[in-house]
Amino acid sequence: MHSDKFAPVVIDAPVADHFIAQAPVNTRTIQELDAAHYLHPFTDSKALASRGSRVMVKGEGIYIWDSEGKRLLDGMSGLWCMNVGYGRKSIADAVYAQMQQLPFYNSFFQTTNVPAVQLAAKLVEISPPQFNHVFFTGSGSEGNDTIVRMVRRYWDLQGYQDRHVIISRHNAYHGSTMAGASLGGMSGMHEQGGMIAGIVHIGQPYYLEGGKGKTPEEFGIEAASWLEQKILEIGADKVAAFIGEPVQGAGGVIIPPSTYWPEIQRICDKYGILLVADEVICGFGRLGYWFGSEYFGIQPDLMTFAKGVTSGYVPLGGVLVGDRVADVLIEKGGEFNHGFTYSGHPVACAAALENIRIIQEEMLVERVRDDIGPYLKQKFEALADHPLVGAAQACGFVAGLNLVQKKAANVHDCVPFDAKLEVGMVCRGHMFSNGMIMRAVGDRMIVAPPLVMTHAEIDEMVALIRVCLDATLTDITQRGWL
Secondary structure, eight states, X not given: OOOXXXXXXXXXXXXXXXXXXXXXXXXHHHXXXXXXXXXXXXXXXXXXXXXXXXXXXXXXBTEEEETTOOEEEETTHHHHTOTTOBOOHHHHHHHHHHHHHOSOOOSXXXXXXXXXXXXXXXXXXXXXXXXXXXXXXXXXXXXXXXXXXXXXXHHHHTTOTTOOEEEEETTOOOOSSHHHHHHSOOHHHHTTTOOOSSEEEEOOOOHHHHOTTSOHHHHHHHHHHHHHHHHXXXXXGGEXXXXXXXXXXXXXOBOOOTTHHHHHHHHHXXXXXXXXXXXXXXXXXXXXXXXXXXXXXXXXXXXXXXXXXXXXXXXXXXXXXXXXXXXXXXXXXXXXXXXXXXXXXXXXXXXXXXXXXXXXXXXXHHHHHHTHHHHHHHHHHXXXXXXXXXXXXXXXXXXXXXXXXXXXXXXXXXXXXXXXXXXXXXXXXXXXXXXXXXEEETTEEEEOOXXXXXXXXXXXXXXXXXXXXXXXXXXXXXXXXX
């Protein structure tokens, strides 16, 4: 049953006639053109060309359709971003109207535009009180590049030119630009193109990986202590900032113990280093608060945002700049030699304003916190009874489960599969075959569904996941992997 507090969300009707409808798609033709010309992100292009891309053609609500007419429940919100769901006519209308009025102008040369100013004010309104300024970018990756330059500029202006080291975490994801990939803690990315200097990494707060013999609370304190150890190793006078995702997303939905972030805050305060929250995934209601930092009770100096700010309808990102940093940049800074052609793009900002209006009007943040978030947690964590699942966790509207070869009463005693078997990818294949999009990060299966889901749709998603787990179990049993 639905909570009495919240009515089910009604998705807008299909886009008006003045938008061009897509003609029927010849799947094979598109696949051949795709293989010949389109280099995909994070993809083995040769392997993809041999089997052909899946061609998506339509989205409505929480579902998408491919060119063969197959409907899939989008458990990943596109790529962590389709917070208000597909098919929002009002966002399309806002974009169309802005394109007619002013499709583009830059924010260089002492100029601005109305949607950018209005969005900056709206973001200040919905963010924690220390934020009164916004720097716009085109993506989260560009936002984290901005973080590196802004953090170092902040310390330079105060006479601390040696205070440039930024501490991040192993298995973190902060984008794939040079600075973003360097901030991230994924070795496969570091091996392809190197890293910029002055960025170091500590361990991640992954209880299932490193918490054996400890309570989650004890492990949270221990994992946070790695930051202090690294600060002392480098020298506090060299450390500029610590950056982290409130919940690590692409790393596998790593939900830290409750003690972790408060201790990180204490350590940052103790040594005077800037605290940066990468809110690209966790922002705009994903954890039941406007920003994930609020869920964990921390007060970052800078927050990167993207994805949910427009629900993916138009690319947009940026950095919310706290007063501690903004005051120095404005009062002492002179010109900040950084920016992008599309900083404050009027069309993207118009989309964001309408997207945020929808989130507020439909109380999606509150629904995730008080209604559908707890309901998802209850239903998803019940999947832990499946023979293949070692543990299942959820936080707000992100969730993940571990596939294991052998279950145990203590999650730390579960026997994992040999990574070379890629059981997660086997499971992901069964997901797609059965109309469910669920991401595999190694052998951890994760979801981050649209925030507009109803209880019935959560039930449908969890039932589909269970069907696919059963199919995976049958498959790997026949292969002799159990």
